[in-house]
Each structure stands twice: as C-alpha cells, then as structure tokens.
Amino acid sequence: MKGIKHFLVVDGYNIINHWDRLKGLMDHSLEDARDALVDLMQGYAKLKNLTVVVVFDAYNNSEMAREENIHGIKVVYSGKNQTADSYIEKFIYDLHPLHEVTVATSDFMLQKMILAAGGIRISARELEKEVEFALRSSMKKISRQQSAEKNKLAQHLDQATLQRLLDFTGDNKK
Template identity: 25%
Template sequence: MTTEHLLVDGYNVIHDWPEMREAMKKDVNIACQNLADRLRILHDFEGIRVTIVFDGRGEGVEILRPGNEQTFSLVYAPGNSSADEIIIQLVQISKNPNKLTVVSRDHIIRNLVREDGSKLHTPSDLLARIEACERRQSQALYRRNREVEKEWKETERDGEEVE
C-alpha cells in the first residue's frame, strides 16, 4: 500500500457529480454507496488509503469498513457535527500532512489544507483521477489477458492438456 491517504468530503463530492446528485435524490444511502464504489478502484488498484467522511448521523462517530480493510473507511460524523469538522480534525492530527490529499470544495477546508501542507483536489480532480485509474486498470487487464492467451496457445502447441 502506498502511504498516500485520500480524505474525501463525501456529500460535497456527491453534490458536485451529476450522476451522484441524481442518486442522492432517490436514496442518500445509495448515493453514499455509489461514491464508495467509485473510490474503491483507487484503493484496490493504486493502493491508496481512502477515508470518505459524511455529515452527522447518530450520537457518536460511526466508522464503517466495507470489506473489512483498515485502509478503506466510511466515517459518519455525530449528528451534532459535520463532515467538515471531522475532516479538519483529521488534517490537524495528521502526522504526515504531506501524504494527505483532501477532496472538497469547502472554502474553510481548502484554506486549512493549504496552510497545513496537504494536497488539495476538487471533486472534478477526483473524478478525473478515478477515470484515469479505470483506464490504467483496463489496460493492465487487457495486457494480462493477452499474456494468458499466449500462454494457453503455447501450452496447446506443446501438447499439454489444458484444464
């Protein structure tokens, strides 16, 4: 795993991406899951730690780890807090702010991140990064499929039985 930590202002991104806004109109939980699904490739293919922070629900901070990896988290602020507050706290306590990339359009968060030395992306930057990663993954799968196909043909030529 890389040491980069992507910290995402969940609802900020959902409201910025048109397809996510549409999903949000139907069901907030589906929109949150769709966002997590889109970000999964950055975790799984690029090895980036991903934390998506959402505005409050419940009495305390709620941390969900779909897939049980410690490096992919959905964090819900308490009902009396906002995602911004949690993100600000995470940025402030980070031991390696230069390895932290924060995704948000919120001005307070952006100003803090600039001062702290963390990287900053807009939701549009994040989408472009995901799409570039999806292309790299497709290319890697295409190359791997070609290699396997070549191995199968060589095995068949050598007279070995293919299962």
C-alpha cells in the same frame, strides 16, 4: 521517509453533489449514492495504494460520530454538532506531520483550511478524472494481459508438436 502512509480523505456529500453519476443516484437514494462512492474509492485505493477515509456529514443527527470499515475503506459519519469539515480538519492536524494527507473537496473554505494545515487538496472534478483514468488504465492492462494469455501458441499445440518446436528452437531446457 520510511513508514509514511498516504491518506485520501473524501468529503463524501461534497463529492456526491459534484459527480453527475452520483448526483443522479442521490436523487433516487442517498444510501445508493454513498455506497457507489465507497465502491469507487475501494477500487481506486487498491490501484493507488492509498488509505481512504470517506467522511459524511451527520451534523443534525442526534447520534455520536460513527465509523465503519467497508471493504477496507474507513467510512465516518460525523456526530451530533460536528460537521464533516471539522472532522476532516482534526484528522489532518492529527496526521499531517507523520503522513501525507490529501483531501478531496470542492468546498473553498475547507480547501483553504487544508492548505493552511499543510495538507494537499484536490477538487471533486480532479478526483473524478483521476479515478476514471486509474480505473480505465487498470481495465486496459487487464485486457492486454488476458489477450496475451489467450494468444500464446503453446496453448494451441498438442504436447508432441510443442516438444518438437522446443527441440528445434533450442528452448527445451532439460
């Protein structure tokens, strides 16, 4: 079906609390942990061609819901008397018939709701493994490309020698 977008909705604090590297940051600074999660999701979104929405629970906050776009990632802070779970549920119901929506959370009740709404669920651990694999694979690919570029013989020959070699092999396309 043409025009289907692939969304990854991330239950922000749930993921932070399940990933050791982010949990350690949260002990120091909640803002640093949120920023690190958004940064990881930005790289992952580009590699996988996903639209990523990271939702943070601000239930006890006196403000209304707030949305920001940070480097192409939609970051949502749920508003007063609204949980991240309820925001995610509404998001899925609004988008599901038209788009593919995957939600990353290890919250069992939210997972059940996601499946009932026709969404796809992925646990915090599964997302962590997928992100690590995608970023590692991307780095290997970049390394191979850089290595291949460094090892081209033509880059190490003077113009006259390169021209003689091209003439000899018949690769000289004049």
